[in-house]
Amino acid sequence: MAITSSLDSNQNITKNPKNTKNIITEKKQQISEKKFEIGLRPESFSDFIGQETLLNNLKVFISGAKKRGEPLSHMLLSGPPGLGKTTLSGIIAHEMGGNLRITSGPALEKSGDLAALLTSLKDNDILFIDEIHRLKKPLEEMLYSAMEDFVIDLIVGKGAGAKSMRLSLPAFTLIGATTKLGSIAGPLRDRFGNIAKFQFYEESEMQEIVERTAKILKIDIASSASKKISLASRSTPRISNRIVRQLRDFAHSENQEIINDDTCKIGFAALGIDNLGLDEHDREYLRLIVETFNNNPVGISTLCAAYSEEKETIEEIIEPYLLQKGLLLRTSQGRIVTEAGKLVLL
Ligand SMILES: Nc1ncnc2c1ncn2[C@@H]1O[C@H](COP(=O)(O)OP(=O)(O)OP(=O)(O)O)[C@@H](O)[C@H]1O
Ligand SMILES: [Mg+2]
Numbered sequence: 050m051a052i053t054s055s056l057d058s059n060q061n062i063t064k065n066p067k068n069t070k071n072i073i074t075e076k077k078q079q080i081s082e083k084k085f086e087i088g089l090r091p092e093s094f095s096d097f098i099g100q101e102t103l104l105n106n107l108k109v110f111i112s113g114a115k116k117r118g119e120p121l122s123h124m125l126l127s128g129p130p131g132l133g134k135t136t137l138s139g140i141i142a143h144e145m146g147g148n149l150r151i152t153s154g155p156a157l158e159k160s161g162d163l164a165a166l167l168t169s170l171k172d173n174d175i176l177f178i179d180e181i182h183r184l185k186k187p188l189e190e191m192l193y194s195a196m197e198d199f200v201i202d203l204i205v206g207k208g209a210g211a212k213s214m215r216l217s218l219p220a221f222t223l224i225g226a227t228t229k230l231g232s233i234a235g236p237l238r239d240r241f242g243n244i245a246k247f248q249f250y251e252e253s254e255m256q257e258i259v260e261r262t263a264k265i266l267k268i269d270i271a272s273s274a275s276k277k278i279s280l281a282s283r284s285t286p287r288i289s290n291r292i293v294r295q296l297r298d299f300a301h302s303e304n305q306e307i308i309n310d311d312t313c314k315i316g317f318a319a320l321g322i323d324n325l326g327l328d329e330h331d332r333e334y335l336r337l338i339v340e341t342f343n344n345n346p347v348g349i350s351t352l353c354a355a356y357s358e359e360k361e362t363i364e365e366i367i368e369p370y371l372l373q374k375g376l377l378l379r380t381s382q383g384r385i386v387t388e389a390g391k392l393v394l395l
Contacts, residue, residue, distance in 0.1 A: 086290065093144075098261065100250075107141070107243075111145065120145070120222045121175075122241070123196050123242055124242070126227070126247065129249070129365070130228060133247065133286060134179075142174070148171065153179035154180040154182065154185075167221075171219050176223050178225050178226070180226070181227050199218040200215055200217055200218060228365050228366075249369070249370070255279035258289055259293055268293075270308045271308065274308045281317065281322050281324055281325065284370065292322065296308045326370070334367050335386050338352070344391075345383075346383030347384055349363065376390035
């Protein structure tokens with residue numbers, strides 16, 4: 050399977066020009082180390098840990114499509130960054146015997162860019178569009194007929210002499226990835242035969258992922274250490290991969306061939322890694338609710354103003370992990386910090 054990308058790795062970073070803290074960019078940069086990630090990417094279903102329901106359904110859809118000799122239905126994958134959306138798309142391409150072509154919503158400027166990409170596909174290829182919620186409207190509209198009827202209509206020429214030309218496309222599968230399911234327009238969303246949501250990984254799954262990474266990186270790891278790393282990784286494989294790699298350096302600098310509790314202690318302290326995977330943005334956010342608003346339920350627009358951050362950043366980047374850890378509650382009246390959340394501020 051060939052994997053081609055029309056993305057420079059940095060283009061994948063969501064830019065947030067308004068704010069000075071630019072949390073999205075910072076968090077993505079912190080956890081995005083594309084080159085290093087490639088070697089750790091699971092290449093088959095058997096290597097892919099967790100997301101059981103999603104995977105089980107997907108296997109059924111793939112086997113059905115293969116039996117009928119049809120392309121797999123278009124898929125929309127949603128979920129926070131670093132949980133395996135791109136990785137899974139590679140596995141799907143492999144299973145379907147096609148190539149994976151990678152691009153992203155912001156990287157596609159003109160209708161011609163998308164048309165060129167679509168017409169260069171072959172049967173069974175997977176076109177992966179990351180951040181599909183950021184696709185421009187005319188391009189999104191081009192996808193409607195491409196997805197439904199495998200055709201696109203292009204306008205050739207200008208003014209009175211302009212003509213519409215219909216082009217047929219191969220039987221491809223579109224995989225759209227998004228961290229913002231709610232921002233996908235209805236007509237586009239409805240054209241996906243399968244909408245799958247990535248969940249944060251369970252602690253035991255994270256531990257398995259940590260141990261797999263250590264094995265690939267050829268470093269032994271004590272099970273107490275893999276547990277500590279899995280707890281500090283925000284339930285996100287990309288983060289645990291980075292921590293294992295960094296701790297391997299700490300172990301080697303002590304002439305050790307194993308990551309153990311001591312390596313974690315020294316490494317976590319040196320790298321500022323929190324045992325629960327929280328960073329200063331998380332604490333600042335929780336503290337704002339507890340201290341400025343006396344932990345009375347506070348609405349999202351008030352929080353955006355008080356935290357000088359966009360709604361999207363708060364809802365898509367900061368809150369999901371705090372909610373998952375039970376540190377924050379979203380009630381109908383607003384956000385409040387839980388007792389567990391207050392404890393992490395002590
Ligand atoms: N289920 C998994 N099992 C093992 N490793 C995984 C799994 N999911 C992800 N990884 C690891 O995490 C890294 C990040 O995954 P990936 O790039 O697919 O995330 P993503 O959801 O596409 O992120 P983004 O939204 O930022 O594009 C991969 O390189 C891979 O090594
Ligand atoms: Mg990705």
